[in-house]
Amino acid sequence: MTATATRAPERAATGEASALAGLGAMVRFMLRRDRIKFPAWTLGLALFVVYIGSALPVIAPTEQELTASVPMLQQPIGRMFTGPAYGLDAITYERFFSAGYVAYLYIVAALMTIFLVTRHTRTEEQTGRAELIRANVVGRHTPLTAALVVALITSLVAGLLVTATAVSQGFAVTGSVLVGLGVVFVALCFAGITAVTVQLTEYSRAAAGLAGAILGLAFIIRALGDMAAIGGSALSWASPLGWATQTAPFVLDRWWPLALVAALAVAAVVVAYLLQARRDLGAGLVAARQGRPEAGRWLAGPWGLAARLQRSAILAWGGGIVALGVVDGLFTQTMLDVGDTMPEALGQVFGSDALATGYLAFLAVFSGYMTAAYVVYSVQALRAEERSGRGEAVLATPTSRVAWAGSHLGVVALGASGIMLVTGLLTGTAAAAVTGTWSFVADSVLAHANLLPAVLVVLGLCALVFGWLPRFLGIIGWTMVGVMFFVGNFAPMMDAPQWLIDLSPLSHPANYPVEEFEIVPVLVLAGIALTGVLVGLVGLTRREVLQRG
DSSP: OHHHHHHHHHHHHHHHHHTTTTHHHHHHHHHHHTTTHHHHHHHHHHHHHHHHHHHHHHHOOSHHHHHHTHHHHHSHHHHHHHOOOTTGGGOOHHHHHHHHTHHHHHHHHHHHHHHHHHHHTHHHHHHTHHHHHHTSSOOTTHHHHHHHHHHHHHHHHHHHHHHHHHHHTTOOHHHHHHHHHHHHHHHHHHHHHHHHHHHHOSOHHHHHHHHHHHHHHHHHHHHHHHHHSTTOOGGGGGSHHHHHHTTOTTTTOOOTHHHHHHHHHHHHHHHHHHHHTTSOTTOOSSOOOOOOSSOOGGGSSHHHHHHHHHHHHHHHHHHHHHHHHHHHHHTHHHHHHTGGGSOHHHHHHHTOSSHHHHHHHHHHHHHHHHHHHHHHHHHHHHHHHHHHTHHHHHHTSSOOHHHHHHHHHHHHHHHHHHHHHHHHHHHHHHHHHHHOOTHHHHHHHHHHHHHHHHHHHHHHHHHHHHHHOGGGHHHHHHHHHHHHHHHHHTHHHHTOOHHHHHTSGGGSSOOTTTSOOOHHHHHHHHHHHHHHHHHHHHHHHHSOTTOOO
16 A cells, blocks of 8 residues: 555656646657748748839838828728727828738738648647557647647748838837837737647637638727727727727837737747647547438439538638628729829829729739638648548548549639639629629629639649649749749739749739620630649549548
8 A cells, every 4th residue: 555655646747747748859850840831931021021012112112102001001801901090190101001901910920820730739639640650658738738839930931020020121129120020929929829729629620710700700809899989898808809900010119018918928828738638649529510311313423422521611711701892892983982092103093094993903903812822722622631541441441532533623623713703792882882893893894704714824723733742732833822822912012023923823814894705815725724623634634532631
């Protein structure tokens, strides 16, 4: 009895210490795996600051032109998009940057850690790799702790780069540091929130989706609060994004709201550890809903299965893109109200001196590269089906590789088409509702339909890479989306070379409704998209399935 009583505390102490066994090795392993994603996210945030800092003097080279742009941010719709609009009564470039763009830095930083924590925790458990790792000398809490440490390192590097690039643009040091710290704390806050969501569900998509929904809810609450009044309202203080924007960099330079973000991050991490201690490896605290004992007829073939697997992405991405389109459409009258005083460079972005038609054309382009992002994401889901082994299970049935992959690509094409057309319809309807010009509905639908073949070119490119070089699918696909985003937003203002502009498929169709519709570019782009899909399917039939990378 004495020996047993003596050893019990020793075992307890050993068990407590071993809960984080192998932490250093796990952190190094995760950083090694993120050797591409780490610089992509952190440098991307810094480059965003560089682009905005460089573009603002081009858009509004004089104080009068900068002042003329202020009403876009001061209007309730503008505040909904950007934030509480502090300091616009004495506008400077750094204050315009803070009022108009810093909120989006925080959103991107939050997405960065949502994907990071999900990738290194729930995805590892879902695929079974976590069980292999836990078979070594690895503690129960080591993977989650390592993921949070990597999130901390990534957030700190991102914050340092954002601060340095803001200072390099001539912005005040105090405000730049505050923006960088906002990036760090918001990123860590949503890392903690994601650490909770990965405990609740068995699936990585559901965990990331739940964390993303919380981010979306935080944005909506902040947006409604900031719409109520310049400087925000009580509702603005109910959102972690609202806390970050209430620091008012370059105006009030308040530090204490970041303490609220930090407190939420710490509370979320504590809850995550408590929940992890109550569940089994690979399981979620919320049990997965059991499916029907028998599948419906529509699931009997590859098209039905592909539609079921792609359904969530279509609804999530489509809902977000359509919602943004509606809000943008409601902003049309505000754009017209300030059109006479708007800087000339914005006319270059819209591609027309006729502000209404130029704005509708720009919204179609915006929907185009958002839908292109959906396409890349959805084709990556097909790659995930292959790497997980589920694709191999489908191919073990009388289903050919072409039918399996082709059905997924076909569903993605239909999803992209539906997203573009519905967004065009509702964007035009919103614009018509606030302006009373109902011809905007047809113009918006046709503008979006005109760009659909360009979006499908991205599908063709992704199919081509998936068929022949699948390990490079994410890099090439997201790089193309980045090029499209840059060309659509910055190329006209920064006198980008024509060869760079031509890299974006969206730059080739006519700029409808500013320009007359042209059928030839549409047909050529459609042909390129179809060729890419066909050649990609040929490549799939000639390579090894489950080619990892």
